Amino acid sequence: MPSIITDEDFQKFREFFYRKTGIQFENTKRYFVDKRLLERMEATDNKLFRNYFTMLRFQASGEELQTLTNLMTVNETYFFREEYQFKCLVDSILPELVSRRRNDKPLRIWVIPSSSGEEPYSIAIYLLERWADINRYDVEIIASDIDTRILESARAGLYGDRAVSHLPEAYRQKYFKRSAAGYQLIDDVRHAVEFSRVNLSDRADTRAFRHFDVVFCRNLLIYFDDVSRKAAAETFFDALNPGGFICLGHSESMSRISSLYRVRKFPEAIVYQKPTE
CATH class of the missing domain: 3.40.50.150 (Vaccinia Virus protein VP39)
Known part of the structure; x- marks a missing residue:
C-alpha cells in the first residue's frame, strides 16, 4: 500500500497543480485530494509520494497528469441550468x-x-x-x-x-x-x-x-x-x-x-x- 500524504507533500502537490491548472485546493479539500493521490500512487505502483510526484512532474507524455486532472475535477450539471x-x-x-x-x-x-x-x-x-x-x-x-x-x-x-x-x-x-x-x-x-x-x-x-x-x-x-x-x-x-x-x-x-x-x-x-x- 502507498504511504500517507504528509502536510509537506500536500503543499508541494497543491502548488504544482495550481501552476498547471489554475485550480487552488483549500485545506478543506485535503481528504478529497489525498484520496485521489493515493489511488493514483497505487495504480502506478508508487509506494512513496516523492516517487509518484517525480513521475508526475517529469513524465514526457503528460499522461499521468491528465489522468489525475480528470480525477481531481468535479463535473456535475444538468440541462437548462440557470x-x-x-x-x-x-x-x-x-x-x-x-x-x-x-x-x-x-x-x-x-x-x-x-x-x-x-x-x-x-x-x-x-x-x-x-x-x-x-x-x-x-x-x-x-x-x-x-x-x-x-x-x-x-x-x-x-x-x-x-x-x-x-x-x-x-x-x-x-x-x-x-x-x-x-x-x-x-x-x-x-x-x-x-x-x-x-x-x-x-x-x-x-x-x-x-x-x-x-x-x-x-x-x-x-x-x-x-x-x-x-x-x-x-x-x-x-x-x-x-x-x-x-x-x-x-x-x-x-x-x-x-x-x-x-x-x-x-x-x-x-x-x-x-x-x-
Whole structure:
C-alpha cells in the first residue's frame, strides 16, 4: 500500500497543480485530494509520494497528469441550468449582435467548461426552440474542458434521469431517445457542438481560440484564486470579438475580477461585454 500524504507533500502537490491548472485546493479539500493521490500512487505502483510526484512532474507524455486532472475535477450539471441566461442570449444578446453584423460570418459561442455536455447542448436546443432567426444565421458552438474523460462522455450524449429532469417533457421526447441505458441525445444536436480539450491556464492551449461572439464560463472561476481569475478574464478578452459577451455563474462577478469589460444589465440577466472599440 502507498504511504500517507504528509502536510509537506500536500503543499508541494497543491502548488504544482495550481501552476498547471489554475485550480487552488483549500485545506478543506485535503481528504478529497489525498484520496485521489493515493489511488493514483497505487495504480502506478508508487509506494512513496516523492516517487509518484517525480513521475508526475517529469513524465514526457503528460499522461499521468491528465489522468489525475480528470480525477481531481468535479463535473456535475444538468440541462437548462440557470436558464435565465439562455433566455438573455436569445432575447437580448443575439439580437444586439446581429443588428450590427456586417458580414455573413457565423455566430460563434464558446462554452468552457463543457463538463458532460449539458450546457452546450442546452444552448443548441434553446436556440432551435426559442430563437426565431436560427435559420437565418450559421451558429457554431464550441465546448471545451480540461478533463478528457468527461469530453468523451459529452460526445456520447447519454444522460440519466437527473440530467434531463429540468427539461420540458416535449423537449425530452423531441431531442432524446429513451432506452434502458438512459436518455440518448439525437445526432442532429450532438453534431451541432464541437468538443475540444483546453486548459484555461495554458496560453498555448487557448491561443487558437479567437473570434467568439459569446462565451459561457459558468461556475468555474470560483475554483480559481485572484491571479488565475484575472488571467482567465484576459484570455476571454482575447478570445472575444469587439462587442462580444461573457456570461458567468450567478455567484460570480467580472467586475470584481477585471476592469476590461463593461457591465450590461439586460432584463433577463447581468452579463459582461468587451468594448466595441
